[in-house]
Amino acid sequence: MKQRTLLKTITALGFCAAIGVAQAGAIDALKKFNSDTDGISGNFSQTVKSKKKTQTTNGAFQIQRPGLFKWEYTRPYKQTIVGDGKTIWLYDVDLAQVTKSSQDQTIGDSPAAILSNKTALDSSYSLKEDGSSGGIDYVLASPKKNNAGYQYIRIGFKGDALAAMQLKDSFGNETTISFSNLNMKPNLSRNTFKFTPPKGVDVLSN
Template identity: 45%
Template sequence: MRLLFLLFALVASAAHAGGVDRLKAFIAGARTAQADFVQTVSDKNGRITQQASGQMAFARPGKFRWDYNAPYEQVIVGDGAKLWLYDVDLDQVTVKPLGEVIAGTPAALLAGDNAIEKYFSLKNAGESDGLEWLDATPKNRDTTFERIRMGFKGDALVQMELFDQFGQHTTLKLTHFVRNPSIAPSRFKFTPPKGADVIGE
C-alpha cells in the first residue's frame, strides 16, 4: 500500500540552537515553502519496500501540496478544509476533512498552527550523521506515527525520519528548498478530473 501520509520538511532560522529551538524559529518565520523530496520506506526488518520522489509546497496554516512523480503519479492537496488524494493510475480521488487526517502527523507538526506543543512532546536528540536532531512524539495516541525525527544541518531541516505503529521507517530527504516563496493560491486548490471516481464526498 502506498504511503499516503503528509510529510513536510522546512527550514528553520535559529543559528547555533538545538533542534527544538530551530523548529520553533521555523514556525515563527516560515509562512510558505517548496522543495524537491525523495522518500524511502523500510519495513521492520530494514527491507526497503517503497521509494518515491516529487515536489512539495505549503502555505501555513493547513494548505499544502505533494506531487509524487516517480515511480507513480499521485497528488495530495490540503486546501485548509479538506484533504484531496488523487491516484492518477486508478483515476480515483479520495476526499476527507483535513482536521481528522493530519492530527499527530508531520503535516500538523510543520504546516499546522503555532500551538505545536499542544500536540507534540518535543526534545533535542543530539547530533549524528552530521545533523542535529529533534524528536517529536505525538500526544494523540490515535495517530499512526509513534515518533518523528527531524535532522538539521546549519539552519536547514534536510531530513525527517518517521516511525509508525507497524514498524515501518520512512526517511524523507529534501533538496532545492526555498523558504517563503510566492505561491499562487490556486496551487492549493483541487478539482477532481472529469470522470474520476470520487470517494468520501
C-alpha cells in the same frame, strides 16, 4: 493501504524546518521556524520501509500557512495530495481515482498539522535534542497522545536548511525523507492549492 500510508506521511509532508545555528540547538531552530515561517517549497526523496518491502519515491512539495499544502509524487508513480484547508484530495493517476476526506479528521495531530498549523507543535508533541549524525542535528518529537499514529518523528537540520525527516508509525513502518532545493519564501497563492478532479475519474469520499 497505499493511500493511507501516503496520507500519513505527507506529511510529511511532511515538513518541519528551522533557521538557526548549531550553538542555538535544534529545538530552538525548530521553534523559530514554527514561529516565523509562512511558506516553504522544495523537492523530496522518500523511502518507506515495512516488514514486507521497501519503496522509494520522489517528488515536490509546497506549503502555505495556515492549512494549505500540496505533495506531488512523480517517480516511480504519479500521485498528488492536496490540502485546501477543508478537504484533502488524493489523486492516483494510475487508478484514475480521487479520494476526498475532511482535512481536520484526516490530519489530526500528524506531521501535516505541524506544517500547516503554527500551534500544533507545542500542543501535540514533546521535543528533545536527539544528537547529530552526518552533520545533521536532530530533534525528537514524541506525540503526547497515544492515538497519534506515530511512535516518533525525528526532524533533521543541516546549517540553516531542513535536511531530513524520519518517522515510525504505530504499525512499525519506517519512513525517511530527504529534502533538497528548499525555498523558504515561495510566492504561492491559494489557487496553488485548489484541486478539481479531472474529467472521467472516480471520486470517492472517506
